[in-house]
Amino acid sequence: MRWIPGGTFRMGSDRHYPEEAPARRVALDGFWIDEAPLTNAQFAKFVMDTGHRTVAEIPPDPRDYPGALPHMLHPGSLVFMPPREPVNLRFPSQWWTFMAGADWRHPYGPGSASEGLHDHPVVHVAFADAEAYAMWAGKALPTEAEWEFAARGGLEETEFAWGNVLDPGGTLMANIWEGQFPHRNTSSFERTSPVGSFPANGYGLSDMIGNVWEWTTDWYASGSRDASQQSCCIPRNPRGGREEDSLDPGQPRIRIPRKVVKGGSHLCAPNYCRRYRPAARHAQPVDTSMSHVGFRCIIREGNRT
Numbered sequence: 001m002r003w004i005p006g007g008t009f010r011m012g013s014d015r016h017y018p019e020e021a022p023a024r025r026v027a028l029d030g031f032w033i034d035e036a037p038l039t040n041a042q043f044a045k046f047v048m049d050t051g052h053r054t055v056a057e058i059p060p061d062p063r064d065y066p067g068a069l070p071h072m073l074h075p076g077s078l079v080f081m082p083p084r085e086p087v088n089l090r091f092p093s094q095w096w097t098f099m100a101g102a103d104w105r106h107p108y109g110p111g112s113a114s115e116g117l118h119d120h121p122v123v124h125v126a127f128a129d130a131e132a133y134a135m136w137a138g139k140a141l142p143t144e145a146e147w148e149f150a151a152r153g154g155l156e157e158t159e160f161a162w163g164n165v166l167d168p169g170g171t172l173m174a175n176i177w178e179g180q181f182p183h184r185n186t187s188s189f190e191r192t193s194p195v196g197s198f199p200a201n202g203y204g205l206s207d208m209i210g211n212v213w214e215w216t217t218d219w220y221a222s223g224s225r226d227a228s229q230q231s232c233c234i235p236r237n238p239r240g241g242r243e244e245d246s247l248d249p250g251q252p253r254i255r256i257p258r259k260v261v262k263g264g265s266h267l268c269a270p271n272y273c274r275r276y277r278p279a280a281r282h283a284q285p286v287d288t289s290m291s292h293v294g295f296r297c298i299i300r301e302g303n304r305t
Helices: 040-050 127-136 144-151
Strands: 002-004 007-011 024-028 031-033 076-080 096-100 213-219 258-262 281-285 298-300
Touching: 002 144, 007 144, 024 144, 031 144, 040 127, 144 213, 144 258, 213 281
Parallel strands: none
Antiparallel strands: 002 031, 007 024, 031 298, 076 096, 213 258, 258 281
16 A cells, blocks of 8 residues: 555546536545555455455345346346447447346456456446455545545646646556547557556556546535535545435436546547546446446555554
8 A cells, every 4th residue: 555645635627527526625634545456366365255245246136226127137247348330429338238247257247257367457346345345454445535636646736647648758658448439449458457557656556547447435426516615614534425416317216326436447538538537537326337447445544553
C-alpha cells in the first residue's frame, strides 16, 4: 500500500460530462491505498480462506427483478463481446451480453479461465464482493473523494492523472481502447492487462486510470451537490449522497441502488467514453458485475495496525 497525505484539492470537473460537476474544493485526511487493483491471485486467496461465493455465482432473486425473463435469472455476469462491424453507439446491448456461467473464475464465460490471468485485475465482482474482501483484509473501500485524490497523484486540476495530454510524446499512459470502439481495438491488450503494465502516477499507484473501473462506497447521484458543499466551508472527508437518490429513474420498477465507480476501463475510447480521467464517474448498480469492473482497498489514518 502507499501512503496518501491529507490535503485539499479541486474535485470534479465543469468541462466534461455533466455528472462530474460542479468542480469544488474538498479536504481529506491521509490514508493508505493499494498500489494496484486487486488481482485474481489475491481474490483467489480470499475465496480459499472464506468460501465466498460472488454475486455472479448465485441465482438472482426474482423478487428483485419484476418482469424479468426466466432465462435471465441464472448465475452469470455481463461480458463485453465486440461486434464485427461499426454499430450505433447509442445501444450498448450491441456489445454487452449477459452470459450464464461468467464469473471471476471464468471471465469470458464458460470454457474460459482466470488461471493464466493471476496478475490481472479481478473482474465480475459486484459491490458486495468487493466489500466482503475489504472486510476480510481489514481494509475498506475508498470514497469517491479519496479515490479521485489518490488518482491525481499530487497533480492539481490536470485533465489526466499524468498531465494535460492523453498520450505525451506518443506514449500511452493507461490501458484504454485504441481504435474505433467497439469493433476495432488496436491496443496491445485485447482486454485487461497485468497490473503495473503502464507507468504509475505521482503517488506510485498503478492503473488508477483505465484497465478496470473501480468501486467506491459513495452512492451515485447525477450531480455531486449536497448540503455541506453549499456551505461556506470546504467539506472534509465527504461521503457522497443518499441511497434513495441513487436509484435509476429510467427503471422505476427495479429498485437497485447504484454506487460510483471511478477510473474508466480498457473499454474507454476517444470516440465513445472519455472517462479515462480522475474526475470521471459512472453509476454502477450494486448487484451488477461486469468484465471491466474491479476494485482496490484503503486503510484510513489511525486504522493501520
